[in-house]
Amino acid sequence: MKKYIAFFRLRFSMGLQYRTAAFAGIITQFAWGSMEILMFRAFYQTAPNSFPMTFQSTCAYVWMQQAFLALFMAWMMENEIFDTIVSGNIAYELCRPIHIYDMWFARSLATRGAKAVLRCFPILLVAAFLPAPYGLMPPADPIAFGLFLLTLVTGLGVTVAFCMLIYMASFFAISPSGIRIVATSIVEFLSGATIPLPFFPDRLREVLELLPFASMQNVPLRIYSGDLTGAPMQRAIMIQFFWLFALIAMGKLLDAAAMKKITVQGG
Amino acid sequence: MITLEHVCKTYQVSKRDAGFSSALKALFHREYEYIHALDDVSFTIQDGEMVGYIGPNGAGKSSTIKILSGILTPERGVCLINGLVPWKNRIEHVRNIGVVFGQRSQLWWDVPIADSFELLKEIYRIDDSLYRRNLEELCAMLQLSDLLKTPARQLSLGQRMRCEIAASLLHSPSLLFLDEPTIGLDAVSKLAVRDFILKLNQEKKTTVILTTHDMQDIEALTSRIILIGKGSILLDGNIEDIRQDYPSTEEALAAFYRSHDL
Numbered sequence: 001m002k003k004y005i006a007f008f009r010l011r012f013s014m015g016l017q018y019r020t021a022a023f024a025g026i027i028t029q030f031a032w033g034s035m036e037i038l039m040f041r042a043f044y045q046t047a048p049n050s051f052p053m054t055f056q057s058t059c060a061y062v063w064m065q066q067a068f069l070a071l072f073m074a075w076m077m078e079n080e081i082f083d084t085i086v087s088g089n090i091a092y093e094l095c096r097p098i099h100i101y102d103m104w105f106a107r108s109l110a111t112r113g114a115k116a117v118l119r120c121f122p123i124l125l126v127a128a129f130l131p132a133p134y135g136l137m138p139p140a141d142p143i144a145f146g147l148f149l150l151t152l153v154t155g156l157g158v159t160v161a162f163c164m165l166i167y168m169a170s171f172f173a174i175s176p177s178g179i180r181i182v183a184t185s186i187v188e189f190l191s192g193a194t195i196p197l198p199f200f201p202d203r204l205r206e207v208l209e210l211l212p213f214a215s216m217q218n219v220p221l222r223i224y225s226g227d228l229t230g231a232p233m234q235r236a237i238m239i240q241f242f243w244l245f246a247l248i249a250m251g252k253l254l255d256a257a258a259m260k261k262i263t264v265q266g267g
Numbered sequence: 268m269i270t271l272e273h274v275c276k277t278y279q280v281s282k283r284d285a286g287f288s289s290a291l292k293a294l295f296h297r298e299y300e301y302i303h304a305l306d307d308v309s310f311t312i313q314d315g316e317m318v319g320y321i322g323p324n325g326a327g328k329s330s331t332i333k334i335l336s337g338i339l340t341p342e343r344g345v346c347l348i349n350g351l352v353p354w355k356n357r358i359e360h361v362r363n364i365g366v367v368f369g370q371r372s373q374l375w376w377d378v379p380i381a382d383s384f385e386l387l388k389e390i391y392r393i394d395d396s397l398y399r400r401n402l403e404e405l406c407a408m409l410q411l412s413d414l415l416k417t418p419a420r421q422l423s424l425g426q427r428m429r430c431e432i433a434a435s436l437l438h439s440p441s442l443l444f445l446d447e448p449t450i451g452l453d454a455v456s457k458l459a460v461r462d463f464i465l466k467l468n469q470e471k472k473t474t475v476i477l478t479t480h481d482m483q484d485i486e487a488l489t490s491r492i493i494l495i496g497k498g499s500i501l502l503d504g505n506i507e508d509i510r511q512d513y514p515s516t517e518e519a520l521a522a523f524y525r526s527h528d529l
């Protein structure tokens with residue numbers, strides 16, 4: 001375990017050195033968040049009662065999403081991992097007394113964590129001072145906030161475990177980009193990154209909520225914005241844990257299969 | 268001790284003619300060729316030996332090194348290194364080996380060398396005193412002290428290669444694989460690397476297996492060579508066996524390759 005923590009530490013401290021990238025990211029996320037909120041405002045003004053979430057909840061959802069973007073965006077995958085697979089540098093990683101799956105898992109957690117830590121505070125701070133209903137409202141109560149933090153971490157775990165499936169699948173393909181593009185666009189749409197899941201038609205939403213994609217950002221963001229409470233919330237948390245373990249188990253199986261057939265080509 | 272008996276490895280290589288129509292055809296029907304990268308390879312290497320493993324490009328050198336380091340699984344054959352089967356007991360096996368692939372890098376690109384080393388310390392669970400001792404020794408022998416604070420991306424190739432070699436030896440492995448360690452190095456760095464390998468083998472009794480195309484490496488370092496061509500061992504013996512009356516080892520080797528139609 002200690003070596004994976006060391007790995008996490010190095011990767012995390014490495015992530016903290018990219019200041020300009022973080023600054024650019026913050027600006028982008030502000031612009032994106034504002035645009036999204038203005039768009040929703042236009043919709044809400046036409047028919048305020050036909051929406052499943054209040055405008056203020058939607059704003060909180062958007063700001064939290066922008067602040068913690070790095071934790072949940074499936075397209076933010078580690079290019080270095082794909083590079084090591086395609087270029088064969090994986091040879092070195094296989095010469096170490098470590099499990100590839102565990103190491104990459106720690107690495108992805110660290111990269112996403114470092115990115116989020118660098119970016120979240122300015123966004124949260126500014127969003128908190130924006131006038132209601134456009135800003136970020138404080139959490140409903142301490143328990144809701146605690147559950148938000150818990151599901152934030154589980155959601156991050158589910159996201160990383162899902163990305164791990166894609167990394168592992170690239171062992172079986174000549175080029176990983178195809179799998180990657182399909183997978184990330186599916187996740188983007190079905191996880192509530194484009195529009196929150198409550199905005200989907202009811203029948204579709206009921207199915208979507210059972211899928212692993214709904215266990216990523218959907219749960220923590222809706223708990224924070226007060227849209228998910230009581231029994232549905234408990235159910236959502238249980239589904240989240242189920243997918244976390246299921247995806248990790250699937251990833252480990254793929255890992256074992258990949259290690260058996262792996263061929264590093266060229267001298 | 269390393270024993271390899273009747274090891275075979277075949278690669279499936281996809282083939283098609285150039286051009287658009289063949290590309291279309293390949294959509295429906297793929298043709299493959301089977302290349303015997305290793306064809307019944309056997310040898311034994313004792314502890315503390317230094318062996319040059321040579322052969323033309325594509326002869327199977329790297330495949331052998333990959334099998335020995337647990338990365339590649341052969342179809343047939345037995346391989347035992349200090350009692351372990353590399354590809355079956357990969358994690359246990361790699362604890363005792365160090366590997367340098369001259370064409371690849373194991374250092375983290377964006378962080379100081381010292382950080383990469385610290386990570387290796389954790390990965391191999393090297394205890395503090397051993398780590399400090401090894402690091403000091405390696406720094407002195409490879410002149411690394413000034414490089415430790417520099418990120419890998421800002422080192423010259425020669426400096427980086429010295430760091431790569433040090434990185435492979437931090438956990439005091441009993442067996443070291445060097446896959447073209449002097450490739451692309453200038454004369455000074457080459458000599459420094461050779462000196463170091465020689466010292467390592469003599470003082471620490473580390474078993475060294477070296478692949479290279481540089482005959483001066485072979486002359487300076489190894490007394491025993493194993494020559495592989497088209498997947499089979501053609502010669503296991505002394506460099507003098509092929510040197511004969513040729514003016515240089517380079518020419519002797521070229522003549523040997525030609526006579527075996529490699």
